[in-house]
Amino acid sequence: MSTFQAPKGTYDLIPPNSATYLAVREAISVPLRNSGYGYIETPGFENVELFARGVGESTDIVTKEMYAFETKGGDKLALRPEGTASVLRAALEANLHKGGNLPVKLWYSGSYYRYERPQKGRYRHFSQVGAEAIGAEDPALDAELIILAHQAYRSLGLRDFRILLNSLGDKECRPVYRAALQDFLRGLQLDEDTRRRIEINPLRVLDDKREAVQEQLIGAPMLRDYLCEACKTYHEQVRELLTAAGVAFEDDPKLVRGLDYYTRTTFEFVHDGLGSQSAVGGGGRYDGLSEMIGGPALPSVGWALGVDRTVLALEAEGITLDIPAATAVYAVPLGEEARRVLFGKVTELRRAGVATDFAYGGKGLKNAMKSANRSGARLALVAGERDLAEGVVQLKDLVSGEQTAIALDAVVDEVRRALG
Numbered sequence: 001m002s003t004f005q006a007p008k009g010t011y012d013l014i015p016p017n018s019a020t021y022l023a024v025r026e027a028i029s030v031p032l033r034n035s036g037y038g039y040i041e042t043p044g045f046e047n048v049e050l051f052a053r054g055v056g057e058s059t060d061i062v063t064k065e066m067y068a069f070e071t072k073g074g075d076k077l078a079l080r081p082e083g084t085a086s087v088l089r090a091a092l093e094a095n096l097h098k099g100g101n102l103p104v105k106l107w108y109s110g111s112y113y114r115y116e117r118p119q120k121g122r123y124r125h126f127s128q129v130g131a132e133a134i135g136a137e138d139p140a141l142d143a144e145l146i147i148l149a150h151q152a153y154r155s156l157g158l159r160d161f162r163i164l165l166n167s168l169g170d171k172e173c174r175p176v177y178r179a180a181l182q183d184f185l186r187g188l189q190l191d192e193d194t195r196r197r198i199e200i201n202p203l204r205v206l207d208d209k210r211e212a213v214q215e216q217l218i219g220a221p222m223l224r225d226y227l228c229e230a231c232k233t234y235h236e237q238v239r240e241l242l243t244a245a246g247v248a249f250e251d252d253p254k255l256v257r258g259l260d261y262y263t264r265t266t267f268e269f270v271h272d273g274l275g276s277q278s279a280v281g282g283g284g285r286y287d288g289l290s291e292m293i294g295g296p297a298l299p300s301v302g303w304a305l306g307v308d309r310t311v312l313a314l315e316a317e318g319i320t321l322d323i324p325a326a327t328a329v330y331a332v333p334l335g336e337e338a339r340r341v342l343f344g345k346v347t348e349l350r351r352a353g354v355a356t357d358f359a360y361g362g363k364g365l366k367n368a369m370k371s372a373n374r375s376g377a378r379l380a381l382v383a384g385e386r387d388l389a390e391g392v393v394q395l396k397d398l399v400s401g402e403q404t405a406i407a408l409d410a411v412v413d414e415v416r417r418a419l420g
């Protein structure tokens with residue numbers, strides 16, 4: 001142990017468990033890469049105003065959870081708390097929306113930062129894989145994204161997740177609903193903070209987890225009763241496309257999510273084995289966001305799936321991913337001359353694409369063989385002075401224990417053959 005520890009609310013990914021994280025990121029991105037989404041990477045920090053405007057001044061993410069700071073040069077920046085605002089900012093900056101080839105479909109993977117109260121499944125540094133489809137209003141696009149997230153989770157073997165679906169309306173019907181909801185909420189017994197929220201973002205009050213609040217919300221006006229014809233038709237089409245694709249979902253009229261920019265389709269993936277931090281991913285349509293950050297009208301839709309919580313979901317379902325051992329061959333030299341010769345063979349094998357490791361540090365045979373077994377390798381290459389004198393090395397199958405001498409100058413071919 002050193003003097004230092006990982007900061008509160010963070011943890012390190014270390015082998016062998018880190019391999020699961022990589023595999024989860026990979027599994028989530030495969031369906032996206034297979035569906036026309038291109039990879040995008042944006043900086044870990046942005047102008048703080050991008051998030052204030054893009055995510056919303058009234059959200060917890062912006063008011064309480066942002067790592068905001070001023071640089072020595074006087075720039076006001078923030079570590080990114082989420083991906084959508086940055087990706088849209090980058091797409092606009094690069095004029096990706098101007099080629100006439102809409103929607104612009106992008107996927108990303110990275111670290112995000114929120115100053116939250118840490119608990120299992122809720123960290124101050126976490127990892128998301130996300131996707132955004134920018135510049136098209138088409139229910140098939142909303143459905144595509146939900147289907148791809150569903151496919152990703154299924155490919156990992158997850159079963160105990162549910163998809164919650166709602167529509168938040170658009171700039172026609174949402175204001176009418178908002179006013180009706182505000183009228184209703186103003187008549188309730190609520191604390192100062194919540195009363196203030198009624199005026200800034202009343203929909204968020206529906207999301208309040210406290211029982212005393214939820215009890216009073218019975219009978220609150222529901223957005224689905226206020227949706228305009230266009231929003232209703234749009235939502236119905238999304239639902240039909242999901243059903244046709246065999247993707248089950250639950251209508252959740254109270255689903256609002258914690259970010260201000262959502263319009264129409266909103267969804268969340270929840271996992272039933274995770275306790276209070278049950279949302280493994282979520283997203284929705286954000287038709288007004290581009291204009292909110294100074295861009296043209298670009299109706300868009302996207303999601304972000306949490307890698308940390310997806311790994312917890314795998315654990316909750318008892319799923320161990322089938323991750324191939326990193327090392328296929330482990331070389332064990334006995335003596336100085338063998339070290340020199342075998343190290344050369346290791347380099348040759350690696351250049352031929354065979355995952356190979358080497359017993360460093362002059363270990364004795366017993367210790368070296370222990371390391372070989374621990375590495376997960378299928379084969380060991382062992383050589384001592386006498387082997388070298390005969391121009392051979394010993395090829396040992398670490399599963400069967402069988403050992404054969406192979407010619408030194410045929411190591412790559414023989415190893416390949418033994419590995420099948």
Ligand code: AMP
Nearest residue numbers: 121122123126279280281282304306309
């Ligand atoms: P959000 O951007 O809040 O919609 O979050 C999308 C997903 O990111 C969530 O469903 C979680 O899986 C993950 N996530 C968000 N915040 C955290 C956090 N503090 N710790 C771990 N995962 C998180």
